[in-house]
Amino acid sequence: MRVGVITFPGTLDDVDAARAVTTAGAEAVPLWHGDADLRGVDAVIVPGGFSYGDYLRCGAIARFAPVMGEVVTAARGGMPVLGICNGFQILCEAGLLPGALVRNSGLHFVCRDQWLRVENTTSAWTTRYDRGAEILVPLKSGEGRYVADEATLDRLEGEGRVAFRYVGENRNGALRDIAGITDERGRVLGLMPHPEHAIDALTGPSDDGLGMFLSLLDTVVTA
Amino acid sequence: MARVVVDVMPKQEILDPQGQAVAGALPRLGFEGVTSVRQGKHFELEVDDDVDDETLERIAETLLANPVTEDWTVRRVTVESADGSVAGAV
Numbered sequence: 001m002r003v004g005v006i007t008f009p010g011t012l013d014d015v016d017a018a019r020a021v022t023t024a025g026a027e028a029v030p031l032w033h034g035d036a037d038l039r040g041v042d043a044v045i046v047p048g049g050f051s052y053g054d055y056l057r058c059g060a061i062a063r064f065a066p067v068m069g070e071v072v073t074a075a076r077g078g079m080p081v082l083g084i085c086n087g088f089q090i091l092c093e094a095g096l097l098p099g100a101l102v103r104n105s106g107l108h109f110v111c112r113d114q115w116l117r118v119e120n121t122t123s124a125w126t127t128r129y130d131r132g133a134e135i136l137v138p139l140k141s142g143e144g145r146y147v148a149d150e151a152t153l154d155r156l157e158g159e160g161r162v163a164f165r166y167v168g169e170n171r172n173g174a175l176r177d178i179a180g181i182t183d184e185r186g187r188v189l190g191l192m193p194h195p196e197h198a199i200d201a202l203t204g205p206s207d208d209g210l211g212m213f214l215s216l217l218d219t220v221v222t223a
Numbered sequence: 224m225a226r227v228v229v230d231v232m233p234k235q236e237i238l239d240p241q242g243q244a245v246a247g248a249l250p251r252l253g254f255e256g257v258t259s260v261r262q263g264k265h266f267e268l269e270v271d272d273d274v275d276d277e278t279l280e281r282i283a284e285t286l287l288a289n290p291v292t293e294d295w296t297v298r299r300v301t302v303e304s305a306d307g308s309v310a311g312a313v
Contacts, residue, residue, distance in 0.1 A: 057289055064286075093289065100291040102233075107240045147237060147292060173238065 001026040001220050003213075004041035006071075006087075008033040008062050012049035013084065013196060020196040021045070024213035036066035042220045043080040043124075044071050046087030048140075048194060058101060058143050059089035068094055080124040080216055081188045085141055088180070088190035097181055097190045098156070099148030104141070105173025113205040114139035114193050115167040116179050120160055123186035124219040128211035134167055135208035137198040139179075144192040146174040146181075156181055164191055227270050227279055231288045231295045232263035263293075 003021045005028055007014045018028035029041050033051075038044065051062035062068065068090070075081045075096050083091035091097045104110060113136055118129040129135070148156070153176055156162050164180035172192070180191025195209025233239045239261050246260040266287055270279070279297050288295040 056286070060286065060289070092291075098291075100289055102237065102292055103240050105238055105240055107244055145238075 001217060002029045002039075002041045003027065003216070004029045004031040004038055004044040006031045006033060006044065006046050006067055008049070008051035008065060010050040010053055011047055011086070013047040013194065014049075016194075016196040017045045017047040017084065020199045020210065020213050023199050024210060024217055026213070026217055031067055033062070033065040033067050036070050038067070038070045038074060043082070043216055044074065045196075046071070046081065046083040046090050047196070048085030048087060051086055051090065054086075054143075057089075057093070058086060059091075059093040062086075062090045063093040072096060075183070075188050078185065078187055080219060082125055082212065082216070083188070083190040084194055084196060085144070085192055088192055089143070091188065091190045096188050097183060098152050099146055099181070101141075101143050101192065102145050102147055103143050104145050104171070106171070108171075109140075109142040110144065110171040111138075111140040112171070113137070114171075114179075116164040116193060117167050118163070119165055120163040120182060120186070122160070123163060123182045123189055123215075125182075125189040125212045125215050126163055127218055128215040135198075135211070136206040137193045137195050137209045138205065139171070139193040141172065141192050144172040144174065146178040146192070148175065153178075159184070161186075163189055164193070224269050225272060225274075226300050227268040227297060228300050229266040229268065229279075229283050229287050229295055229297050230263060231266070231283075231293050232261060234292060234294055237292050 003026050005014050005017045021028040089101045092100050118133045121131045161182045165177045166179050170177045182189050195212045198204035198206050198209035200207050242261040249257045283295045
């Protein structure tokens with residue numbers, strides 16, 4: 001099984017995302033922003049960082065990269081896509097996920113190990129978790145405040161598409177404590193915290209993030 | 224050539240912590256009486272004369288602004304060139 005990991009100019013977390021894919025037991029395939037080619041992968045991860053220096057808006061330039069056109073087409077066809085942090089921002093800008101990520105309400109860059117509650121266990125990326133489970137993963141972002149209009153928020157909640165919620169203090173002011181959401185079909189997941197930094201206790205606060213990558217393996221293998 | 228100005232502002236209902244931070248700094252510097260600040264972006268585009276209004280609107284909507292969180296205005300402005308002649312339409 002092959003999982004593509006995109007690198008844009010300014011991407012930081014592609015190496016850790018690839019390591020998480022490998023640790024979960026799949027092959028990580030590097031994808032370059034300038035190539036309109038997904039190299040036959042079964043799923044794509046859009047990792048964190050500061051693509052194109054976050055110029056204009058986070059994700060606003062990356063969204064138009066040649067590789068993203070292919071990602072949007074593949075995602076509309078049902079390919080699983082995971083957007084982490086800057087990747088979540090890119091997926092929102094690309095229209096694969098509703099809403100937007102804006103400047104943290106307190107203006108501070110938040111960098112901490114963050115507890116999340118798992119609220120969706122049916123998406124392509126969350127089947128390995130128990131509903132209501134609390135997981136500990138790093139959060140590191142300055143523009144992580146999820147916003148959408150009330151109708152969109154109600155629809156996300158009603159359709160069970162809020163995948164993760166912040167537990168305890170909500171440091172970025174995300175509406176309804178939303179840390180991550182899925183698309184209508186549960187194939188595309190975007191979240192601000194970093195599961196790829198929490199795949200073993202040696203280098204992260206926990207191995208709680210590995211479940212997302214193992215969930216993907218289950219999804220693709222049983223498809 | 225024409226100059227086009229696109230102003231992009233956070234929607235009224237979107238919290239603008241940067242504007243609030245500026246508003247909070249002003250009294251500390253001794254400037255009183257400013258009750259609110261909102262911070263946005265100002266773009267100046269030099270465009271060929273054959274670029275129509277519809278295209279400019281699409282530029283603003285697809286790239287310069289995020290319609291989920293921002294409002295924008297597009298206007299053509301008069302440009303005074305170095306020799307004193309006036310070009311462009313208001």
